[in-house]
Amino acid sequence: MTTKLRTIAHAPSGRWLGLLPLCLSLLSACAYHPRPQPSAMPALPAVAPQAQAMLPVAPPDEVAPLLAYHQSLRRMTQGELLKELSGISLQQKTPKLALQTGMILMLTRGGGDLARAQSLFDSVAGAGEAEALTLKPLAQLMSSHCAEARRLSEQNEKLQVQLKDNQRKTEQLNDTLEALKAIERGLPVRPSAGTSSGGGSKG
Numbered sequence: 001m002t003t004k005l006r007t008i009a010h011a012p013s014g015r016w017l018g019l020l021p022l023c024l025s026l027l028s029a030c031a032y033h034p035r036p037q038p039s040a041m042p043a044l045p046a047v048a049p050q051a052q053a054m055l056p057v058a059p060p061d062e063v064a065p066l067l068a069y070h071q072s073l074r075r076m077t078q079g080e081l082l083k084e085l086s087g088i089s090l091q092q093k094t095p096k097l098a099l100q101t102g103m104i105l106m107l108t109r110g111g112g113d114l115a116r117a118q119s120l121f122d123s124v125a126g127a128g129e130a131e132a133l134t135l136k137p138l139a140q141l142m143s144s145h146c147a148e149a150r151r152l153s154e155q156n157e158k159l160q161v162q163l164k165d166n167q168r169k170t171e172q173l174n175d176t177l178e179a180l181k182a183i184e185r186g187l188p189v190r191p192s193a194g195t196s197s198g199g200g201s202k203g
Helices: 002-009 013-018 020-031 049-054 063-074 078-088 095-108 113-125 136-186 193-202
Strands: none
Touching (some): 063 095, 078 095
16 A cells, blocks of 8 residues: 555656545545444343342232132032131131131121121221231222122112012902902892893783
C-alpha cells in the first residue's frame, strides 16, 4: 500500500486528479479498525446463602386441603358425617377446625345445624388472629352459601306448610260434599205431577 501511495505522489498533476478517489479509499482502509463485539450477556453474581435466606417465601396453601376435605364430606353418609363431627369436637379449637365443623353441619341438616355452621364461618371471617388471615375469603364464601341454603330451606318449609294447609282444606271440602250427598240421598222421593193426576182419574 506504501508503494501505491508513492506512485501516486510522483504522478503528474493530471493523473493525480484521476487517482484522487483511489487515494481516498486507501486512506479510509488504513484508518478502519474493527471494534471487538461485546459479550451477549454479562454473568450475574452468585447470591450468597445469607441473601437467599432473606428472600420472601410464599405462605403454604391452606385453602386447597379444606376444599378437598369438603368434597370428601359430600361423599359420606349421615352416619359417617355424625362420626366425623364427633371426632372433630374432641380436637383443639382453631380457625381451620371451625371451618371443618361448619362444613359438616351444612351437610347434616339437623335442627339448627345451618345456623350453627354460618355462625362458625362468620367467626373465622371476623377473626383477627394470624392463622385466620388466609382462611377469611373461604370463610366468607362458605357463610354466603350457608345463608343461601338457609333461605331456601325456610322457603321450602313455608311451601310445605302451605301445601299441607291446602290439602287439609281440600279434605274438608270433600267431607262437606260427601255429607251433602248423603243428606240428598236420605230425602224422600217426590212423586211426579203426571203420576199423581193419573191415579186420581182412575179411581
